[in-house]
Amino acid sequence: MPEIKIGSGKLDVQDGKRIIDVLKELKENRAAAKEFGVSGDLDEAIIAEYNGVMRDLSAPLDEEGYVRFLTPRTIEGLDTLRHSASHIMAMAGMRLFPGAKLGIGPTIKDGFYYDMDIPGTVVDEDLARIEEEMQKIIDENLPVVRKDISYDEAKKMFAKMGQDYKIELIEELKAQNITLYTQGDFTDLCRGPHIPSTRHLKAFKLLSVAGAYWRGSEKNKMLTRIYGTAFADKKELKEHLELIEELKKRDHRKLGKELDLFSFHEEAPGMPFWLPNGVIMKNILVEFMRGKLNELNYIEIQTPLILKDTLWTRSGHMDKYKENMFFTGTVEGESLAIKPMSCPGGFLVYRETKHSYRELPLKVAEFGIVHRYERSGNLHGLFRVRGFTQDDAHIFMTPDQIEGQIIELIKLIDEVYSAFGFQYKLELSTRPEMSVGSDEMWENSTEALRQALVKSGREFKINDGDGAFYGPKIDFHLEDALGRTHQCGTIQLDMNLTERFDLNYTAADGQEHRVVMLHRAIYGSLERFIGILIEHLAGKFPVWISPVQATILPVSDKFNDYAAKVLDELKNAGIRAEADYSSEKLGYKIRQATLKKVPYMLIVGEKEVEGGNISVRGRDKGDLGASGISEFIKNILDENQKRL
């Protein structure tokens, strides 16, 4: 009779009893459940944590320990619910598409998917049919049963069903015991745990259908992947679906068009065309960064966009990244490449003169326009482009300057991200399998990065083996308003290119030494950063970034002259302002300016002409009342300067 702890209580459980039996007993004895402090979890429990392991409710209680009932409102419970939902979807798929073969069906962040090899095609319209079939399976309330069988039996069984992919998975498991889960006539290879019966799936939705290579390899067959999600109840599901809608509204591709920031054309796939408003934003980001770099004694250079092949051969790009480069030539037969990175050009500049240890660290920035060939299917708005502006810099230094420079960079990056209201996380990536440089160099440089991180006082995660082949790196992952992360900033130590380009400095001992070099980017790609910013802020930029900071709205044509006068004053003060002289009603003009997300609307009519002032309307706050013109100018300039 094992003793089982449940909540704050204890039960002696008869041999042979299962978790679900105890659950039933507690449901019948609410007083005891309440006393144990587990009453709230009983009705929705779908799995249990039994001595630290997630188990089915049907699992036997054969050893002493503790049990914790888990509902779909816990992380583990929700994960189980979604996993079971993927099985139900696969079962529905098998019913609707005879001859389908099952791949894998795991849970992912916010949902689940199942990969199936389905004869013919599955289109979006089929999702509703599959959902209906899933609902039938749920209504049938089929028990989900776990069974262990031997390796040979399992192989035989799936061979009989013609489930080739499952056989491949079993062979890979190499385990003597194979676990199966069965609901009705559907059996799947699975580790579990699962919901006790199909009825426990109460809120689900299929979202999309896509292709996915078997086992994620391009060499393999492409299967049909169906994505879906499931939640504890309909309300949570609805909230999630609304979040998806919100994401669509914030999509930078949509907002970029609506706010006249940038466009794309068939003639140049993956290469954004920056419109006047977008150029203003880009310039603001560059100028903001230049201000910061000035304070830190950076110098700035600009190197050519097109350089001879020979340079790229020397840098190693021709060897490793040729497939991602654009090439061009001349009638004279020169062979040239469009730069995919700014570094090699920068090294030519570094090599123009001898460098003394006295001038190190030498911090050389370049807002370089780089082009990288991305496969057509990978393009995605500003997030994945073929041509972009990189806020690159190379820091040349002595080995003992590494730590100080990293700390300086971490501080700089923090200032930049904070100005835009971003939170972020740090990651340190260490030596990968394929790499250049000696063990000692790797150890020293990785340790230098680690020490700098520790001294910065920031928390960081270690990504073992995820460094670049030429050196360890620190990556910065931005978190946007919707909880998504984007890798932007990066600090990379490069032990390869200094070697290839023979980059040296003369030390105090009069000898030439190999210089230590960091690549670093903060925005990463300006294009991508602007895309992230658009979605983060839903297009509602603060005054300092807004392409148009204020729009003047005359109440009628009669006040156009006064509006023009106000506009002049604002422009003279350096404010990015416009006036709407259309012969529309005020309400219409307000609507237009609001849709363009202009932070301030300045209304001028009879009252304002008489008072020699303006009425201010905030983008979000509405009518803010009358204000003197110079008072408003002072306030908006202050807001601009403080980057509020």
Next chain:
RNA sequence: GCCGCUUUAGCUCAAUGGUAGAGCAGCUGACUUGUAAUCAGCAGGUUGAGGGUUCAAGUCCCUCAGGCGGCUCCA
């Protein structure tokens, strides 16, 4: 690149294989407007490009291009 979907007026979208249409935007005029859409008129199209099937193609088939959702890739 691969799988699936998609492309109709500047934008958002309609149109059983049988005469391509609406709203918004644009232009013209009227109205002279007070905090999220005033009214009327006008104009706007080789239906992404190219082939094919058919008496007849926006609609069906093929090729190509762009876009979307994924996969793969991202120095």
